[in-house]
Amino acid sequence: MPQKFEVHIIGCGSALPTRKHLPSCQVVDIRDKLMLIDCGEGAQLEWRKTGLNWQKITHIFLTHAHGDHVFGLPGFLSTMGLLGRTAPLYIHGPSNLQTYVEFMKAHFFPDFDYDIRFHAIDASLHQCIYEDRSMEVWSLPLKHRLPCCGYLIKEKPTLPHIRREMIDFYGIPTWAINRVKAGEDWTTPEGEVVPNSRLTTPADPVRAYAYCSDTMPTEELAEWCRGIDLLYHEATYAEGEKQQAERYFHSTASQAAATAQAADVRKLLIGHFSARYEDESLLLEEAKKVFPNTYLASEGMQVTL
């Protein structure tokens, strides 16, 4: 069974509040390590409904300095402090967000027992900005009205699985198992060569998720997100508001779908809906005409990769 890799939608609205949507926030749960992407107002309140553990958040990735993506951050940081967090928290984002984070900390919670470590990102570069043993996070330069970057979270390749029963059958000693995992054949004491393919089953495929909001369509994105399992792409407007989208550096649902198609991703999730749409099925229909495997994000949604 593959390791856990889930995306929880906390909020998928845009700048104006509605009765239906919260501003942008998601949680990526990868092997029980929780990463927050963006943190719009109300995120900590909606978080309560997920049942996820506050203290398992290790990293927060912010896309850009617009209120609907960061006004929930102070409350989130404050609550973690009140709940007794001591582990350092890493916040990644375009450098113009550093002043904000530092100002809020200095003014509202100078005495909390945990460190906030801000990692300034150059939003114009596509590069690996964080990695651990099992995964990598890459920045995805987006085209918005100010420095803005999306994030690509992908697993590192793993080794093939050994077939326990074959290891036992050939009596392969423990010291040799890692070699088999790494691809070597096994030679029995009698000189018989057992090919690696009989001793292992293939490694789990590498999974990847990309979060792209806010942005107008950008060609490189398809290259960077090629073949990934899930693409979350903003679809603020319908085709009828294309000029509006262009003016404010946003995308229409069809444009989001065109990127998904060009990137040949497995699944597209659209969000960051403008408050003008009471019912987003119009956006869904427009996107599906271009990329059939499209879904509407909604608060409380949980997607397993």
Place this chain on the structure above:
Amino acid sequence: MPQKFEVHIIGCGSALPTRKHLPSCQVVDIRDKLMLIDCGEGAQLEWRKTGLNWQKITHIFLTHAHGDHVFGLPGFLSTMGLLGRTAPLYIHGPSNLQTYVEFMKAHFFPDFDYDIRFHAIDASLHQCIYEDRSMEVWSLPLKHRLPCCGYLIKEKPTLPHIRREMIDFYGIPTWAINRVKAGEDWTTPEGEVVPNSRLTTPADPVRAYAYCSDTMPTEELAEWCRGIDLLYHEATYAEGEKQQAERYFHSTASQAAATAQAADVRKLLIGHFSARYEDESLLLEEAKKVFPNTYLASEGMQVTL
């Protein structure tokens, strides 16, 4: 019929978020002029449910620089800008909040078409900080861990009502009506003196509302709030957590009730409940033992004075 004077509860929880309560925020609607008191996270989302008009907010009164009272402010200010506000907005609060308001404006909405005018209040003084033709707002120094003031909103006395039918009966001319309103008797051309009491009915009683959060019990409060119609007083803890209340400069429900009793107010509304109480009926019971006319605040509640 008296003029409109209503209090809408937007949030009445305390620092830690719960599934039930939002942090502190209220709207006072006095003759269709809306004033916000405190602005905790999520206030603009809950505001949507009140059906009140964003553009009718003229003043915001902030009590102190704790996140659960002010983290919803940036979103609120931002949304008013996006909705096209042009009228200046007055924000009153202890002076250490001025930097916060100015920082947020400069970083997140420098281009909005309305002015934010911050009025720094000396939280240690009980004084009239704002008045218009029909009402006054007074600061109420509170005892908290940092400069903090509550607010007393009271109507100005009005003139008696003239009795239309008596004015007509005596043929009192228009120029004399204001004199009658001001208390003068009327002398008919025949020399008959008609006493003022026959020409008027008494003025509406002056109504007043006080918002007191966050604070530990303070004696002067009873003096300043004597006989008012409605007192909102924080009741963060039950009697069992009295030490906790003292340590963090908060009140228990009984202490809030004792203040209401000493001030001889008509009605007490308690709020700012600690997240530890799943069910606040314990707080209500404790308060009612001291001051029977006590009510629990709740989100969406609307009280007419």
